Amino acid sequence: QQPVQSPQAVILREGEDAVINCSSSKALYSVHxxxxxxxxxxxxxxxxxxxxxxxxxxxxxxxxxEKKQQSSLYLTASQLSYSGTYFCGTGRMDSSYKLIFGSGTRLLVRP
Amino acid sequence: SAVISQKPSRDICQRGTSLTIQCQVDSQVTMMFWYRQQPGQSLTLIATANQGSEATYESGFVIDKFPISRPNLTFSTLTVSNMSPEDSSIYLCSGLRDRETEAFFGQGTRLTVV
Known part of the structure; x- marks a missing residue:
């Protein structure tokens, strides 16, 4: 099952901060x-x-x-180059290791 | 990090035909994965390419449609068989040295089925 990211999209002015969250319903070995x-x-x-x-x-x-099966990405003093789509990838141990990506967060940084 | 050469970078194919995508890694990797990405969407895992054995497919993906080979630790292929317009997408391969290191990606194959 795909991890859920929030927010889906965010628009920032250059220099502002943002937080992107990633939540999984399954136990995680790692977060990318x-x-x-x-x-x-x-x-x-x-x-x-x-x-x-x-x-x-x-x-x-x-x-x-790990306990909450959540991760957060913090972007501070954003720059124009930060624009893009951010994905969390959750490493899980099912029958073998697999890397499942979240739904994505679109970030736009404006001057 | 390692470098993955993926080819072709793009192709336009007729429905009913098949396309094989190749990924060559410049060093040995333990794990290789194949993903599909629709424009503006996330990466959906198709399968894990297992060296010397059959690939492990995710729900909704089957071997007859997406046969995968991985003859050694540096090379893998994905074939999209009997293509339909719904198969139009970007296909990406990725590799990891182990469970505690980053995944790196090929540049993707943009497939259009007409």
Missing amino acids: WYRQKHGEAPVFLMILLKGGEQKGHDKISASFN
């Missing part, structure tokens, strides 16, 4: 975050492996609440 621009392949942002893990680089960070 990717950004995809139109016509391009998804680009890896970060992976979180442990419940409670938080990671970040530059102005983009993420957290993983």
Whole structure:
């Protein structure tokens, strides 16, 4: 079952902050975050492996609440280059490992 | 990270025909997956390509329609068989070295069935 992301879309002014949430109904081994621009392949942002893990680089960070099966991506002081569609990918152990992507969040940063 | 070369990048095919998409990774990967992505939509997992054995398909996808091969740890193919216009989509392959590392993607194949 596909993880649910919220919001579905968000529009920001340059310099504003945003939070994107990812929620799964199944137990998670890992959470990945990717950004995809139109016509391009998804680009890896970060992976979180442990419940409670938080990671970040530059102005983009993420957290993983294993107990709640949720992850959040934090974008601070947004830049025009942040525009795109953000996907969470949930790593699950069914009969074998698989990576299932969320519904996506469209982000537009305006000057 | 590794690099995946995926080809063709795009194709226009007649209904009823088949197309084979190839992905070549520049280093060995443990896992390879095939996804389908409709314009403006998320990535839907088609199947896990298993090295040396039959692929593991997700609900709604069957081997007769989407046969997959993975003869070694660096190469996989996906065939879209007996195509119809509903198969028009972007197909992406991805690879992971292990469960605790990133997935990297081929550039995708944009398929149009007419």
